Every structure is written in C-alpha cells, then in structure tokens.
Amino acid sequence: MEKPKFKTVQEVLAAGEGLPERYLHAPTGDGEVQPLNTAVPEMDIPAIDLSLLLSASADGREELSKLHSALSTWGVVQVMNHGITEAFLDKIYKLTKEFFELPTEEKQKCAREIGSIQGYGNDMILWDDQVLDWIDRLYITTYPEDQRQLKFWPQVPLGFRETLHEYTMMQRIVIEQFFKAMARSLELEENSFLDMYGESATMDTRFNMYPPCPRPDKVIGVKPHADGSAFTLLLPDKDVEGLQFQKDGKWYKAPVVPDTILINVGDQMEIMSNGIYKSPVHRVVTNREKERISVATFCIPGADKEIQPVDELVSEARPRLYKTVKKYVELYFKYYQQGRRPIEAALI
Ligand SMILES: O=C(O)CCC(=O)C(=O)O
Numbered sequence: 001m002e003k004p005k006f007k008t009v010q011e012v013l014a015a016g017e018g019l020p021e022r023y024l025h026a027p028t029g030d031g032e033v034q035p036l037n038t039a040v041p042e043m044d045i046p047a048i049d050l051s052l053l054l055s056a057s058a059d060g061r062e063e064l065s066k067l068h069s070a071l072s073t074w075g076v077v078q079v080m081n082h083g084i085t086e087a088f089l090d091k092i093y094k095l096t097k098e099f100f101e102l103p104t105e106e107k108q109k110c111a112r113e114i115g116s117i118q119g120y121g122n123d124m125i126l127w128d129d130q131v132l133d134w135i136d137r138l139y140i141t142t143y144p145e146d147q148r149q150l151k152f153w154p155q156v157p158l159g160f161r162e163t164l165h166e167y168t169m170m171q172r173i174v175i176e177q178f179f180k181a182m183a184r185s186l187e188l189e190e191n192s193f194l195d196m197y198g199e200s201a202t203m204d205t206r207f208n209m210y211p212p213c214p215r216p217d218k219v220i221g222v223k224p225h226a227d228g229s230a231f232t233l234l235l236p237d238k239d240v241e242g243l244q245f246q247k248d249g250k251w252y253k254a255p256v257v258p259d260t261i262l263i264n265v266g267d268q269m270e271i272m273s274n275g276i277y278k279s280p281v282h283r284v285v286t287n288r289e290k291e292r293i294s295v296a297t298f299c300i301p302g303a304d305k306e307i308q309p310v311d312e313l314v315s316e317a318r319p320r321l322y323k324t325v326k327k328y329v330e331l332y333f334k335y336y337q338q339g340r341r342p343i344e345a346a347l348i
C-alpha cells in the first residue's frame, strides 16, 4: 500500500526546520501585495430556524423568505434548531481535536493512499507547482453505509467511529429537511431537488485541522474555491475565525456562532436551481496563535444521477443557464487543477 511522501503540516511544525517554500504565496499581478490575513468585514447572514422552515405557519413563510434571500445573495446560512444537541456537537469537536493530537504513527494508520481522496493526510497535491494549503485533514465517505471503507475510520480516540456514524444519521435528517425547504422557498414541489439528488447520494465528511501558522500574511489555510457538492454542512471552529466568503469581489468573514450549522450552497445546487441559489467562493485564512478545527460534510448526488436545472425554474425570462452534468465531482477536479471555476464547465 503506497502512501504519499509529503509531510503533514503538523509534521512540518514538529520538524522545526522552518516554513517550506511550497506553502508561500508569491505576490501576484502588478506588485501590490495584500497580506492574506488583512482584516475584512463580517458577512451579514441570517440564522435560520430549521424547525420552522417546514411549517405552514406565518413564521414558517417568513423563515422561507429569509432562506431565499440569503441563498440567492450569499449562498450561505447558519442553521439553528437543527435537532443536534450542543453536547453532541461538542463531542465531535473533542474527538476531532483528540484525533489530531495523536502521535503521527497512530494517525498514519488511517493515512491516505496514492490515488485515494479518503484518509488522513495533508493538502492533496494535484499539480506540480501547486502552492500547498496549511491544513491537515481526515476525509471519510460516511454514506451509503455499504461504501464505507473502515480502514480510514480511526479506532482511536475511542468512540470516534460510533460518533461519526451517529452524526451521519443525524445529518441525513437535516439534509432531507434542507432540500425540502429549499424547494419550498422556490415555490417548487417539496421533493423536486431530492428526486434529482437521488437515493444513491453520498456523504463525505472532512475533519480539518489548521495549526497556528508562522506566516499568515503569505500562507493560506484553504485556497479560494466553491464546493462541488449539492451543499455542504459545516461545523466551523467555535472560537477561532478563519472562514471567509466572497461577494461581489470582496471578502467577508463568517461570524462565529456556536451550535449552529453553517450550510453553503455547492455547485450542483446552483445548477439545479438554474443559478438562483449561489455556490459561493470561500477560503480559510490562517493565524499565528491558535489552531482551528472544522468539520465539513459534502452532500454529493449519486454518480448515476443527471443534474440539471429543474424545469419549473427555466422560463423565457430565465433561460436555462447550465447543461446537464453527471459525475460532477470528476469534472470539478479537472477544472480546479487548471485554476478555473469548475461550474464554468457546466455553463451553456
Ligand atoms: O474550514 C472551514 O471552515 C471550511 C473548509 C472548506 O471550505 C471545505 O472543506 O471545503
């Protein structure tokens, strides 16, 4: 079993040999250098009450209109009353932290293998002159259950596997409700998106660790990208900022609101909604003092599914913007590698 040769960020730091060139972003353009960690304003996104979204009450309608407004501008909402307890979310953060604190040899038991996206490792190296992101991660397909590869599921810390299984089942409920709410917010039949998303849809969960970084001005945690999912459920760090979203060419930081789940639209939902809901470009910046942890779950339509704008959202006034795509994630990596926005490949 061949393992990739590169060190994780934690190993780079432990070696104490200074910051490798491969992480440094060179100044681009006409010489004006903006440090990557320049302060940016906070984005103004609502906290949506998930339990209200599917109710027929006036409050429910109000909540749906908040959802519509946030997803058609920012492409992001914070979700509260999502049915997952604070104690459970704390357990996930704690287990994530404990996993990354394990000795290298222990973590390596779940190491990514060449050619696989799953497992523990550093930023994936997809092209030669790629500047590396300051991030270590554990990437696991959690659903459907028959696609699980348990060799990537840590046996230590104790309880990790069980908790990830439980979290997956809890998220499935949130995912279904959120799909229905998005359909209702666009005055569509409740299952419009769910039918296209399909029974064979997968869930991938990525545990992210961003160690403190000696050069936050020149090193980035995650490069600007939009997600290739239908949408992404994110547990951002409860204390440490870093996640930023782009709107109209400017960066804004995501607010830190404990116990909410941040949901961002991904490219495949942008396609299904014929461009009404936006898949936002986002990035993670680093800082000198504190490590940051986040847990992202990507909801990915089944590889057999054809993803396209739903008929009701195509009209003369709003012509169809996107082609039908299949196995979008493969297309995604091809474009990402070329430094392009993968969704461009789906534009008509
Ligand atoms: O760490 C975060 O807050 C976001 C990570 C992210 O954008 C991703 O995993 O796609």
Ligand SMILES: [Fe+2]
Pocket: 225, 226, 227, 282
């Ligand atoms: Fe992302």
